[in-house]
Amino acid sequence: MTSTAYPTVRLSRDRAALVLVDHQVGLLLGVHDQDQENLRRNVIALAKMAAAYQLPVVLTTSADDGPNGALLPELAAELPNVTVVRRPGEIDAFDNAEFAAAVQATGRDQLIIAGISTDVCVAFAALSAVAAGYQVHAVLDASGTWSALASQAAAHRMGNAGVVLNGTVAVGAELQSDWRHDGGQQLAELYAGYAIPFYNSLISYAARNAQLAAQS
Amino acid sequence: MTSTAYPTVRLSRDRAALVLVDHQVGLLLGVHDQDQENLRRNVIALAKMAAAYQLPVVLTTSADDGPNGALLPELAAELPNVTVVRRPGEIDAFDNAEFAAAVQATGRDQLIIAGISTDVCVAFAALSAVAAGYQVHAVLDASGTWSALASQAAAHRMGNAGVVLNGTVAVGAELQSDWRHDGGQQLAELYAGYAIPFYNSLISYAARNAQLAAQS
Amino acid sequence: MTSTAYPTVRLSRDRAALVLVDHQVGLLLGVHDQDQENLRRNVIALAKMAAAYQLPVVLTTSADDGPNGALLPELAAELPNVTVVRRPGEIDAFDNAEFAAAVQATGRDQLIIAGISTDVCVAFAALSAVAAGYQVHAVLDASGTWSALASQAAAHRMGNAGVVLNGTVAVGAELQSDWRHDGGQQLAELYAGYAIPFYNSLISYAARNAQLAAQS
Amino acid sequence: MTSTAYPTVRLSRDRAALVLVDHQVGLLLGVHDQDQENLRRNVIALAKMAAAYQLPVVLTTSADDGPNGALLPELAAELPNVTVVRRPGEIDAFDNAEFAAAVQATGRDQLIIAGISTDVCVAFAALSAVAAGYQVHAVLDASGTWSALASQAAAHRMGNAGVVLNGTVAVGAELQSDWRHDGGQQLAELYAGYAIPFYNSLISYAARNAQLAAQS
Amino acid sequence: MTSTAYPTVRLSRDRAALVLVDHQVGLLLGVHDQDQENLRRNVIALAKMAAAYQLPVVLTTSADDGPNGALLPELAAELPNVTVVRRPGEIDAFDNAEFAAAVQATGRDQLIIAGISTDVCVAFAALSAVAAGYQVHAVLDASGTWSALASQAAAHRMGNAGVVLNGTVAVGAELQSDWRHDGGQQLAELYAGYAIPFYNSLISYAARNAQLAAQS
Amino acid sequence: MTSTAYPTVRLSRDRAALVLVDHQVGLLLGVHDQDQENLRRNVIALAKMAAAYQLPVVLTTSADDGPNGALLPELAAELPNVTVVRRPGEIDAFDNAEFAAAVQATGRDQLIIAGISTDVCVAFAALSAVAAGYQVHAVLDASGTWSALASQAAAHRMGNAGVVLNGTVAVGAELQSDWRHDGGQQLAELYAGYAIPFYNSLISYAARNAQLAAQS
């Protein structure tokens, strides 16, 4: 059994921090391995999970006064109290001392990492985090990159190097653990509103059916 | 050679149990990494295999009085004598003591797991099962999830953590082992009727040819 | 307004006949412009519609003692009282006098045509039917052919020559016209069971919700 | 020049009405020819356009107390003052006298039609509208259906019968005509927020650049 | 009924000629709207049909001593007695007097045209042929071009201008008309060997079944 | 024969003008029905064709000081002497009097139109041009739009209304007419460098082979 198996890497709200790397407006416009709007909804979902589970969050951007553009405004709005580490040049976020310190200051040993692009910002941070002893979950569908081959390369690279590959819905489920725990209602709402909108259809469909039954 | 190689993990009808997690009507409506109807036919095929090979079966649902919906009626109909563990909130099925006990009570050490969604219900149960010492086969084409990236993440995650990735037809073949053993006729029928309908075309095509030859 | 516009070509249960051309087992195995199992379900749905709306049906096969194989057994089973015109060689079904007479004997002026392959059996029959003065609906998703380019060519060819391009669900809806008319229940059932299985999920999902509401 | 060419069919805010047919929650769950979330955003965009251009709107649903489900709640919320014609059974909306009267009562001769499904609700209404003398624009990307072949069949069928095939963004642009006219700001906002979210990225990207330039 | 409907344009072995435009080795290497090998097999099938039905054939190449490369050697081998009109510069083959005369000399009024690329060599020749009074069938799957959008543009352009869009298998079937006529055996063989290789599988499968039945 | 058939609409360097509508940097970033880089190369190829064939060119942009961004710099560089009609608000370029006058001033009756997006800028201009009596070729692969359904809708809409659908390579070939005419060398170079880069591979491959043969 490898080090990426349970129970070692199972996410827990007491051990996890959220790390969002370079979700910048300009970079989003270049994403082509998934729908850009799905990515946007998924990263907002991750931000809302952090609020629901009181996870510490580290936000960072790269050269956000250049072509990469600013942090997604909707992400900034979700996380008003989080300081953004604006990296002036370091591509691997862990090369920036302020960022590395911010991660360490969370006191958490499990890092949930997403970003743009998957093969650069996510992979470098994830690999450095593994090297630094963190357990790392890379959230593929809250990240994005420029081509299918780059996306596949990044998945293989991270998976082979000890990073857990994960998805937005699964991260939420893993943190929630039990729908009856605190946060269950919020998780259902952010699934329905952001990560898997079909869930919203299900909820309203079921509500209507119940209402009709009550009327009859 | 890893622990997921033969002969260790070769499925056997004496050692295997079938575990179906959250094949619920509402969740099926959100599956987009494969055809929903293929998924439905494949999970019915698994249920019929359990009957053919007398495998113990553990069925579980999550919050089946909420938006997830009830267990697929056709699955319930195939397995009338199986008690369904209705988890009131636990997302990882092994967190539910009744479920874990039901699995242990099968006395089997090989678990064939399918469910909706692949990255949540299947992955969590599969990883916990590996951690608990079971050999685990995750049946990708009798499971489903919301997006291609989530599907790929789950495949890498499970494969890297010691879960065998498998498909419905292969599970049947592995259990049958030899077409002359008991169950061969049933397996051919459930291939033709459910898992790979082209096989039905082949069977009727061959029968017609033989009939024509006999007439001439 | 062209001759393919409403109300001229609107299907009616009093004016329409169903014509199924060469849904033979061997040919089905070569279909690659859509899922073979979808095609199979759709053509069964058409057969069931004919029963529901008491449409006359004309079935024909081409060289069914050769490589094309026999009529799909499940189609034969749906339509036990329909004589099959077994064409010994004519590729355009209207070149076979028995077939042409059978169509004429229906007394209908609207023909719903499906078959394998779209570009041969369907297109030839549809074009000849238009030439003979029938209004023709070609049902693309109850038909199939060998490649995407052949499928596209057939759609353009038929559409440009005055054939209405249609789908299985729409044919049923057009014939039913009003869910309260005779046949509504049967149509819902064959949608759910054959043409659009997600409808089955909806029905059972809604039923469950109503049941839960009643209990509470 | 055909009857579907300019200037005859050019949309104008003085001549157009919006007709939304069967955007019901259950039906949305069966859409597979485009992303369900795109469809949802596009139909909301159409509703917002109606507000921006003061277009009369006709809403209708089919058997909304059955499996089709209720009108999308977000659509109902956008159009609080619009009466919904709840058709008890008629599949072609124009077969329902109340609906036909509501359309006529708009006093408009151009109908912008979208719905679920494209091949049934949209096609039937569009063809009947053409037959009744309306100029009709079918909005493909604010509609949806069950399969690629059904989607293609519907596009050919409607296009060949004199319906203009259109998209959500183009409908807005055609109604707006000039960005300086009333409604321009609202159109840009609903493009950015609903129909083409990349436009939101552009807007915030440009704003940031201007801000940076101003600072330097 | 348009001029592209039956019976006007129905192909007949007495009225049709085959015209192959620029199936040159270099050009084949740039085809990306279908599998290059399918294209190669389909054009060979067309050449074999010409032999089977004794259709006159006109072959032409464009600048075959330049980057376009020589005529496909396997096509030259199939049609040893056909003179190739080597156009020194004209892109629309009908602009070359020798070619136009060769087509006229066939004495046929139906032209079956295929070539590389669909949007240039095929479309130009097909449109000129229509203008010159020929009935024209463009064989999409024995032709090819550089991108999906160019392929779609060419299909719409030709279809809208009175060219019949067709496929290799359908052309053969239309010429054969009845499997019992001369050429039926040859057609089956070139289907099995070239145009639809699955037919070869069917034939050998059926033969084996008959043999087995005879043995038992 | 329709009005879009040969020889009426055959492009000629004496009758054609090139009209490029809204190839703006921001809009390019939203194109998703084809590769953005293909689009960029194709529109540059069109600009180079205009130079090679001395076609008059009309360039226009929409609100180029807003989110749409400026004209593609590489396009501006190709056409340094062309005045850009900067439309302050009109979406259909023909609504702008300066643009309409510029088109008329070309003295040409054939318009080759490309732009972003296909369903708005191209379709509106193309339909207005047809209405104004021009023969219009819409170049699909030098244009782009936001989704597959919008792209298909635009193709059907324009084709059904009398616009010729075309591709970049075919436009060049239609204008060149004969490789020996003036411009042939330039056309080959812009094919190889821009529209179909595989042609560059062919040319250098052939040159190398000739060189090797000369050495031996």
Next chain:
Amino acid sequence: MTSTAYPTVRLSRDRAALVLVDHQVGLLLGVHDQDQENLRRNVIALAKMAAAYQLPVVLTTSADDGPNGALLPELAAELPNVTVVRRPGEIDAFDNAEFAAAVQATGRDQLIIAGISTDVCVAFAALSAVAAGYQVHAVLDASGTWSALASQAAAHRMGNAGVVLNGTVAVGAELQSDWRHDGGQQLAELYAGYAIPFYNSLISYAARNAQLAAQS
């Protein structure tokens, strides 16, 4: 470095044997994870490689008098002197003593395995071979299976268990090692004729260019 790295598993013509499992006509008709004709050409290429490099070959079929059908006739024709192990029921070929003995009798320790289906016949044989101490190369593109998910599951499963995943062209190149060694000419021919037909285009294109250069 794992046991699947060089130089351990590098294929050599002195150490390798070819094992083809269940390339049967009926099964080929069910392959949907790649083009059936590509599969057919690739497995013929493997058979021709065996001849070129004098590799021992083991052929086996499963229930070839049932629906699976007979061995592909073209494969039988390539390997006339190879005895086929006709397994009466064993699904994993290594469960058949005759097969296991035949493999052992080759005296080789490297097995190149292909078959239909990838997830059953190939995976079971490959895993058993690894367990028995062989080095195993599974040739994915000379194998096939029923769906994309089954194909992906099999790739992960075999790769994670110590099987080398390989392709037909690479197997040939690995065995050839140097184009100047015996077999180089044969390998080029079977690439051009079977595994990668574009290579045939290259060869004839280059030959033509050389010929033209010689003439000038």
Next chain:
Amino acid sequence: MTSTAYPTVRLSRDRAALVLVDHQVGLLLGVHDQDQENLRRNVIALAKMAAAYQLPVVLTTSADDGPNGALLPELAAELPNVTVVRRPGEIDAFDNAEFAAAVQATGRDQLIIAGISTDVCVAFAALSAVAAGYQVHAVLDASGTWSALASQAAAHRMGNAGVVLNGTVAVGAELQSDWRHDGGQQLAELYAGYAIPFYNSLISYAARNAQLAAQS
């Protein structure tokens, strides 16, 4: 943690060399697992990175006087001072003593390898390099091969054997490490001009916005 994790394999401009294997014109024409033009741009980007970071480069070709064709001229032009090791027959470049010596002479222990095809030239060189003790990064999107299955097999094979799978953009970012280090400007330019052209759009878009802001 495996040997492919950070920090062991993190690329550094002091330790890395670039190895380009068989980027030959003829081979490029057979690439079908990605756009050929993307591949061409990516490999030029790698060559430009070598210049920017002063990485030693080893170029090699295989039988470049045969069908494979010559080294891409644009690559030769980028690297005028690099000697090309023209392998007369060895397929695995490390079997050629001159190549192996050239690699060793670079004095680097990290090899960035790309080539055509991924499964032959790249995989063989990469696996031999790992066996020889180098750390190896295979750049998937600057490489290419003939089919999707061959591409997937190569990715699994290399990843499972200790090769890091990477992409062009990530290689540049890993070498640059910090945008403020030498080479940052060059990296941005080669991203914009070659590896990810959308970045060029961003840069010109931002520049325009700044200009507009300055004017206002």
